Amino acid sequence: MSNLDLKPTPTPCGGEAGTGPVKDLLTGRQVPLGESTQVRRLLPNLGRRMVGAWCFVDHYGPDDVEHEAGMMVPPHPHLGLQTVSWLHDGEILHRDSLGSLQTVRPYELGLMTSGRGITHAEQSPKAHPRVLHGAQLWVALPNEHRHTAPAFEHHGSLPTVTAAGLDATVIMGTLDGATSPGTAYTPLVGADFKLREGAAHRLPLEPEFEYAVLAMTGSVEVDGVTVEPGSLLYLGNGRRELPLRARTDAGILLLGGVPFEERIVMWWNFITRTGEEMAQAREEWEKGSSFGEVHGFDGDRLAAPELPPVPLKARGRAR
Structure with missing residues (x-):
């Protein structure tokens, strides 16, 4: 997945403690992704840059892509x-x-660790399902692991948690005793919930985690806050449980972490600690060094945008 903005905004974030429990409803902005897909970008957002180590959230579809x-x-x-x-509908072919x-299908985990650098491409297979609907997310690597060797994982089967009117799939981390096989480098959680109309539950949470809920459908x-598809409710930290009630059949993602x-x-598709590192990463991509090549994709690779004319500095993670 990529940030395809031609003039991407540098995002300084990290370095602040949690906020305590809050309820901030965030809406996304429309951003093109590739040749024909529009996404709703929910993180980074005005006033909110991260949820734990989750630092980038795009929601797209449901789109009719039959033709x-x-x-x-x-x-x-x-x-x-x-x-x-992460897909609810459709298929994505991953190359790196x-x-x-690898073809990633609904409710399967495609997890790529870029570490010190990787190149990849994503596309719908030539023969693909009619509907495309999913989310694309990034997790920031902590300093001790950000130069790790690049890797790709595909997990076709993930642990689940069930209750009356609720089915949850654990994408990353641990939820209610169920742990994803996906490799995580910071304490976090990502889980997909299917809720049937009228279902009401109180989800167990970790008080040291901050959380957000993304509505996918329904x-x-x-x-007590109504969350509709394409919006993200930031919840802060300090909670031990979270009340949920489905007004209709619904699908949501729960994201959280320390x-x-x-x-x-x-900036663009890189996370660094300084502006100098960012400039070096861009230069290495433009020179064709360090990141490797993707074979089998019918088309040219992306060119890096120009760096902004102001120094890139790391600051606080929110507001």
Whole structure:
């Protein structure tokens, strides 16, 4: 997955403690992704840059792509982060510079750790399902792991948690005793919930984690706040449970983690700690060094945008 903004905004974040319980409803902005996909970008957002180590959240679809190419994102680099591909409908073909070739299907985890640098491409297969609907997310790597070797994981089966009117799939981390096989480098959680109309539950939470809920489908009340598809409710930390009530059949993502204390800079598809590192990463991509090559993609790789004319500095993670 890529940030395809031609003039991406540098995002300084990290370095602050949690806020305590809050209820901040955030709406996304429309951003093009590849040749034919529009996404709603929910993180980074005005006033909110991270939820734990989760630092980038795009929600797209449901889109009818029966007569369209679907997702088509050319080869591009990543540095200092993990990407999480998550589908409710459709299929995404992943290629990377490690030689990985994997089709990711609904409720399967495609997890790529960029570490010190990787290149990948994503596209809908030529013969693909009619509907495309999912989320693309990034996780910032802590300093001790940001230069780790790049890796790709595909987990076709993930642990689940069930209750009356509720089915949850644990994407990353641990929820209610169920732990994802996906490799995590900071304490965090990502879980997908299917809720049937009228279902009401109180989810167990970790008080040291901060949380947010992304509505994928339907309408759900989260601690009394109605969350509709394409919006994100930031909940802060200090909670031991979270009231949920489904107004209709609904699908949501729960994202959480220990507040990310390190100061980072996020620009285009890179996460670094200084502007100088960012400039070096861009230069290496443009020279064709360090990030490797993707083979088998029919098309050119992405060119890096120009760096902004102001110094890139790491500051606080929110507001």
